[in-house]
Amino acid sequence: xxxxxxxxxxxxxxxxxxxxxxxxxxxxxxxxxSGLDAAERIAKADQRSGYRRPWLMVSMSAGEDPHFRKAExxxxxxxxxxxxxxxxxxxxxxxxxxxxxxxxRRDRCYGCGRCLPVCPWGLIAAHSYPTxxxxxxxxxxxxxDALEIHTHVxxxxxxxxxxxxxxxxxxxxxxxxISYPDGEGLINYLKDLQQIMKVPESAPGKDLKAxxxxxxxxxHHVIWQTDGRP
Numbered sequence: 047x048x049x050x051x052x053x054x055x056x057x058x059x060x061x062x063x064x065x066x067x068x069x070x071x072x073x074x075x076x077x078x079x080s081g082l083d084a085a086e087r088i089a090k091a092d093q094r095s096g097y098r099r100p101w102l103m104v105s106m107s108a109g110e111d112p113h114f115r116k117a118e119x120x121x122x123x124x125x126x127x128x129x130x131x132x133x134x135x136x137x138x139x140x141x142x143x144x145x146x147x148x149x150x151r152r153d154r155c156y157g158c159g160r161c162l163p164v165c166p167w168g169l170i171a172a173h174s175y176p177t178x179x180x181x182x183x184x185x186x187x188x189x190x191d192a193l194e195i196h197t198h199v200x201x202x203x204x205x206x207x208x209x210x211x212x213x214x215x216x217x218x219x220x221x222x223x224i225s226y227p228d229g230e231g232l233i234n235y236l237k238d239l240q241q242i243m244k245v246p247e248s249a250p251g252k253d254l255k256a257x258x259x260x261x262x263x264x265x266h267h268v269i270w271q272t273d274g275r276p
Contacts (some may be wrong), residue, residue: 048077062090063100065221067194070104070186078102079189101220103192107174108208109201115157117141119170121148132161132170187215194223194271199235204265206242225271236270243268 051068055078058066068078082099089097117132121143124130132140140154143159146165162170187193193212197205216222226232 048162051077052084056085056088057273059085059100060097064098065101065103065192067103067105070106072185075102075104075186075189080192101191102189103185103194103221103223105194105196105225106208108195108197109204115159115174116152116155117150117157117159117161117170117171118173119149119165124169125167127195128166131164131166135160135164144242187212189217191219192221192223193219196225196227197239198226199229199231202235204236204240205239209242223268223269228272 051074055068056067059082066078066082068074079102082102086097086099117140119132124143130141130143133143136155137158137160138154138156140150140151142148142158157172160173160174195205196209224236226236
């Protein structure tokens with residue numbers, strides 16, 4: 047899928063996208079940056095005076111999130127006479143029943159969940175695979191311009207741990223987007239996140255001042271991204 051990521055990144059960049067969001071994976075980032083470099087060369091060759099290189103964003107999770115899950119099942123226990131609606135409904139052909147492979151191809155599955163309710167036997171489950179932030183932070187965040195953090199109500203501890211880990215790189219990011227689904231207690235949860243993201247006012251240039259929509263500092267913007275129902 048890496049060549050497709052490069053091509054899509056190139057296409058969106060030339061179409062005028064301001065920011066392109068990809069997985070926090072070094073190989074994916076390398077493919078996206080290759081696409082951005084190619085788009086920049088094309089724009090220069092075409093003398094596009096208004097072209098601006100898009101920011102590159104990565105997504106990470108604070109706690110479990112539907113964006114960071116994969117479908118899983120044991121194909122060995124699937125009934126042989128099953129019509130396999132899971133295979134038919136998967137939009138990226140991640141589920142296969144071939145001679146050389148049967149099951150879910152994790153590199154294709156992006157956790158949409160369409161296969162879960164259609165299994166006649168209820169054999170498919172979704173398991174969360176959050177970003178291992180300590181292992182990838184230094185390698186990933188030093189190469190990008192923006193970050194999207196996926197969270198939901200009740201993940202205070204996970205968000206605080208992630209935010210503390212991100213501190214060495216936060217000041218270099220242009221945008222930080224906090225993405226969350228709707229739910230009971232959401233407003234109070236967002237207020238708690240504001241407090242977690244604040245730093246002492248004595249730190250020059252780092253004082254976070256809240257508005258109804260965003261938190262702003264001299265170095266970056268924090269955007270509240272309301273996803274509604276996942």
